[in-house]
Amino acid sequence: MSQLSTKVNKPKKKFAFRTIIVVLLALLYIWAFSGMPINDIKETAGQISKAIFSGIFHPDWDYVYLPDGEDLIRGLLDTLAIAILGTFISGILCIPFAFWAANNMSKGKTITSTGKFMLSFIRTFPEIVMAILFIKAVGPGSFAGVLALGLHSIGMLGKLFSEEIESLDMGPTEALTATGANRLQVLWFAVLPQVLPGFLSYTLYRFEINIRAAAILGVIGAGGIGTPLIFALSSRDWDRVGIILLGIIVMVTIIDAISGFLRRRII
Template sequence: MTADTLPDPVEERREEQYRDISRRVWIGWGRNSAAMGVVGVLVLVCVWAVGLLDGERMITGLADIADLLGDMWPPDFTNINRWWGPLWDSMSMSIAATALAVLLSVPLALLGARNTSPHPTVYAVARLVLNTLRSVPELIMAIVFVAAVGFGALPGALALGIHSAGMVGKFFADSIERADQASVEVARAAGATRAQVILHGILPQVLPQMADVTVYRWELNFRASVVVGVVGAGGIGFELIAALRTLQYQEVSAILLVILATVTVVDALGGALRRRFQ
């Protein structure tokens, strides 16, 4: 065997690395494909279970919806002056609920973040509280608070605020855990106390994300205020369900258009606030 025909060790290592990378890519592709296949089968089973694949039923339902939309046209704005008060109640409810959610979320988030919680047990309890708060739907909470404090915007604000605290607190805690530890180490090296580390090393990093989540949650709370109004928690939702119960479909469409216009304004204002805090 001449020197020209001797295998090149460097070339052999490159080929071996290439084969190793190719093998890993194929294995990863196979695993991802299998996972996507399982998810696809699960989705199809769920779609079949709820009846989305029942073509006859869906066609019949679409025809009934078309008839209902015909009954809702044209919208009747005769009582529009009566809706401004409930609409303001819904807006006030969403703002008050968001403020309550932030008030509850900040301490729970600090206790539920690994890098600020004083003890693993405290961390676990705080996370459990956050999970519990967001696992109970706001509609169920609204029913409970209506029974406890009566009809009006108060039970709606309490229900939305407490439910929102679970989700907002989780986002706050996740943001705190992702904070850059370099600033924290600098504060600790300077002799800062635990509270000073949180105040000067962590919160300045996460305040923009917290403000963004707060504004976004306010937008969601306004939409949800319409839903909780259906069970007597005040707001424009109460007027909507009253019109539905009396079969005033043209008035229902008018209220829905007013809600749509208000939601559009709220979304635009929320977007402006989020850009302001970025």
């Protein structure tokens, strides 16, 4: 009977514990939202939303191409170039970090833990924070955006690459080692053929993310389409805001479709 009562009491204790957690979370959310000026936010958000949607439905088509000066096409191409260069830099530089952090590529846990810590440290800082630092170091422009995306993506891609390396089949590696192959031959003929499709797939996925990030970095002066977007928002030129947002949507949609197709073919 004691065992039966114990089994009955366990679900009751779990239910009571979950109920307390839900109540505490509800009280926390209520307390957090109670200090926010909801009415002011609703009015401001409603006005801005109406203005942006008005600009999207009545875009400034003349801004698509201007013979003299910056236009939508140049801004989108600049954003695309920033994302490509940032992804290329990170895709190359993260490979040594990935092998450094992979558990099955090092004999000691200390070496692997150090590599994982380095990748975690690199990706701790968001792209915007890195862009602000590089803007101070090299000045505003596309170069700062490339450096920010490249450095931040090293941490993200390095983590994904190291997980891909850890999941590889060690059979071919052990077979080549048994036949007397050196480490370079093992890497070239046993490791890379297994991990390369995953590397390419993750790189393309990261490129999709960098396209969106590059559009945002321009808002703080790191080049790309974000720079004319923030100027249009500041001057309340909603027609120009509308055409810029449409351009970003079209570019991101096309890039996502192409990248998804390539990743399906690779995998």
